[in-house]
Amino acid sequence: MDNELSTQPHGMEDVEIQEWLESLDSVLESSGPEVAAEILERLRAHATVNGIDLPFTANTPYANTIPPRLEPLFPGDQELERRIKSLIRWNALAMVVRANRVEHNIGGHISTYASAATLYEVGFNHFFRARTEEFEGDTVYFQGHASPGMYARAFLEGRLSAQKLENFRRELKPGGGLSSYPHPWLMPDFWEFPTVSMGLSPLMAIYQARFNRYLEHRGLKPVTDAKVWAFLGDGETDEPESLGAITLASREKLDNLIFVINCNLQRLDGPVRGNGQIIQELESAFRGARWNVIKVFWGSEWDPIFERDNEGLLVKRMGELVDGEYQKLVVSSGAYVREHFFGSDPRLLKLVEPMSDESLRRLRLGGHDPRKVYAAYKAAVEHKGSPTVILARTIKGYGLGEAGEGKNVTHQQKKLNEDELREFRSRFGIPLNDEDCIEVPFYRPPEDSVEIQYLRARREALGGYVPKRSVRTKPLAADHDELFKEFHEGSDGREVSTTMAFVGMLRKMLKDPEIGKLIVPIVPDEARTFGMESLFRTAGIYSSVGQKYEPVDVNTLLYYKEAKDGQILEEGITEAGSMASFIAAGTAYATHGINTIPFFIYYSMFGFQRIADFIWAAADMRTRGFLLGGTAGRTTLSGEGLQHQDGNSQVLALPVPNIKAYDPAFAYEIAVIVEDGIRRMYKDGENVFYYITVMNEPYAMPVMPGNVKDGILRGMYRFRPAANGKAKLRAQLFGSGAILNETLRAQEILETKYGVAADVWSVTSYKELYNDGNETERWNRLHPGEKARVPYVAKCLADAPGVLVAASDYLKTLPNMISKWMPRRLASLGTDGFGRSEGRASLRDFFEVDSRFITLATLHELFVDGKIERCVLDKAIKDLGINTEKPNPIIA
Ligand SMILES: Cc1ncc(C[n+]2csc(CCOP(=O)(O)OP(=O)(O)O)c2C)c(N)n1
Ligand SMILES: [Mg+2]
Secondary structure (H helix, E strand, O other): OOOHHHOOOOOOOHHHHHHHHHHHHHHHHHHOHHHHHHHHHHHHHHHHHOOOOOOOOOOOOOOOOOOHHHOOOOOOOHHHHHHHHHHHHHHHHHHHHHHHHHOOOOOOOOHHHHHHHHHHHHHHHHOOOOOOOOOOOOEEEOOHHHHHHHHHHHHHOOOOOHHHHHOEOOOOOOOOOEOOOOOOOOOOOOOOOOOOOOOHHHHHHHHHHHHHHHHHHOOOOOOOOOOEEEEEEOHHHHOHHHHHOHHHHHHOOOOOEEEEEEEOOEOOOOEOOOOOOHHHHHHHHHHHOOOEEEEEOEOHHHHHHHHHOOOOHHHHHHHHOOHHHHHHHHOOOHHHHHHHOHHHOHHHHHHOOOOOHHHHHOOOEHHHOHHHHHHHHHHHHHOOOOOEEEEEEOOOOOOOHHHOOOOOOHHHOOOOOHHHHHHHHHHOOOOOOHHHHOOOOOOOOOOOOHHHHHHHHHHHHOOOOOOOOOOOOOOOOOOOHHHHHHHHOOOOOOEEOHHHHHHHHHHHHHOOOOOHHHEEEEEOOOOOOOOOOHHHHHHOEEOOOOOOOOOOOOOOOOOOOEEOOOOEEEOOOOHHHHHHHHHHHHOHHHHOOOOOEEEEEEEHHHOHHHHHHHHHHHHHOOOOOEEEEEOOOOOOOOOOOOOOOOOOHHHHOOOOOOEEEEOOOOHHHHHHHHHHHHHHHHHOOOOOEEEEEOOOOOEEOOOOOOOOHHHHHHOEEEEEOOOOOOOOEEEEEEEOOOHHHHHHHHHHHHHHHHOEEEEEEEEOOHHHHHHHHHHHHHHHHHOOOOOOOOOHHHHHHOOOOOEEEEEOOOOOHHHHOOHHHOOOOEEEEOOOOOOOOOOHHHHHHHOOOOHHHHHHHHHHHHHHOOOOOHHHHHHHHHHOOOOOOOOOOOOO
16 A cells, blocks of 8 residues: 555654644644645655655545645535435436336446436536537536436436436337437437547547647637536546546646546446555556546545544554455444444544444445535636546445445346335435335426426526537538649649648648638657658647747758647647547537547558547547548558558448548549548538548559549549450459559550450449448338339449459458449459568569459459450469469468
């Protein structure tokens, strides 16, 4: 235990300790806490100089951070608030119990909200300010599985009907229901932030608070004292994302950020730290990261006991117990508490001598005492210079008694027997008789009751109801023909990569009068990789403190310019943090009423593969913007090898329903996609976002052929038809991204060497084609009497003669998944397998996706169809230099 009071040096007299403590008390009384702190600091320094080795500790004793004498007056009607809270407790429990009576195992959580009710209610009654015309409002991330409490409150507020509550976790019932957890996709007028994949919300909240500052520093929104509150579980802090960015929050001095960690010492299976102390562990982590830490251990009932304890014995004793023991005390009788906790020292026993066993058992914890919670929140919102974390000690399943209070199984408790229901009812004073109560009805007092009136008045004073999601932006005109036209013209023979082409577009967009200011370029320490360093100087790198040093490259044109109004979010090496910024920027249209347009460009392998759960949350949140997978393509990114070469992300983008995923080959394709994307998201308000892979292989960008825009957006178009359409041997070749060039080379080889006339198609999006095909099939299935619709792929290929061969830098499954809508058998080439550290040509040979293999696949298809002789095929294998005994890349 890192508790300095827990050890006592040998031979030290109690009286000596007493003297030191008393003199500190008198300093505190006469000169105040600052002077006392100064003396302690000087003592520590003095001790160090004199060779006393003081062990490092970031902990303070196991005690409330705010002493009773510094507690503010509680401004509310405590008794009335308790009654309201009890009603919410009842309805939250009723919602889960009823849902599970109707449908066994439909799930839901009772014990999480039961432990957190006071933490939320103090917030709702006194702190969470809603969004109004004049004020942007506070932002609150609610702990996901505490949602029944939020629904129950909204029911009392008259915002959700009993019918909705009845259909908790049964959203498809007539009239609709309530989603299990916060999901803006499912309840777009209510929830703002999905939080139930644990660990995501703390990180998102940090970057949200930071993004709010960014908007202020760039003059996009007024400076306000709005706060970001994030409620999390203590078990949740084990997710690496939870604590992963806490140093960013303190470095950026985010005093607009408040974490409230509900420390009920339990997670799903059992104690968070049975053999340790999670609160002390978290305190040291957050203090070490320079957060303002406020611990709320004990309720007001403990204050007089501490008062009687002049020797600091109680704090010392508290610091000795591990969490497993504390959990045991929660479920034990007052007599047990007396014997096992206070019984360790006769002096401790004496402290509680006048108290009955029952009053010992009822000693409340801090997180259940509104006065202590209020004091902590008030201190947090008034604190300046750093973020605050409140570590509030609570009991999991508080109030459930025998039904689960503090028990290891409580997390999943969804049913209560009749006795347990009656006991809960009595404990919280719900006006239901013994008979009615076992039916677990929802209970809402009449509109003119003092409870409802008070609750409404409190919310009115705080600007309205929370949570509430609304979209308040005006659509953009998004008329950008001129801006993107330049990129339709090709590169005039100059070799450029699609990444370079994209960066050129970004540079131009940044200068646009409508969208220029709204663009938010985000990079995870990869700008130079993508040739974006010129933007450092022109757009500036955002830094909340400007640039306090002269950059080493100040004399160069492209120096590393940091500025308070810098536009680029250079996040450093954190794809998760960058994604959190992307989400904050891509949802600002709802959170702030600002149409910021994020462009997050990263190493494509470290996107979906690494932070897919954040991308999923972004999708849920109706985030807008563009994800750019740079250095993409398993064989296009040469040299880097297995961990970097991405042949996966276009496949991993498939499950995200509202992401549009494109693998473009040419600059004009990107221009068409981005221009259309801005229009769809920011003018038409569609709830989609984009994933575009860009590559680093330079080649000449062609001029955009006529009439291809629609095809580019829908997923495929004929890029270059065969020169001799009348030839006997015909083929259709499909290529994507940089592999399109291999397809074009194969077209030439086939024509000149084998007399095969092939059309070449650019497939910009297998995902779009797949969705279109499925949608068409579905429509036909549901409308059998009507004229059958034809999938776009089938339409494209209706009159396309010859064999079919597809090649991409991604898994073969991409072309395979649309092959059923093609007129004939498809041969698919792709890059299934682990990458290699090699050059492009060798990689394309290894994965069998180069022009030689495309040629071979075409000839083989013709051979199978009986269109060419075996000897032609054999000779081709020889002429193309193909090793037929080479290892299969999928297992090599
Ligand atoms: C990433 C992730 N892993 C696992 C879960 C499943 N899960 C839901 S709640 C929970 C326990 C939560 O414990 P804690 O964070 O302490 O919250 P409490 O309910 O105790 O307040 C678990 C494991 C999840 N929702 N998300
Ligand atoms: Mg917990």
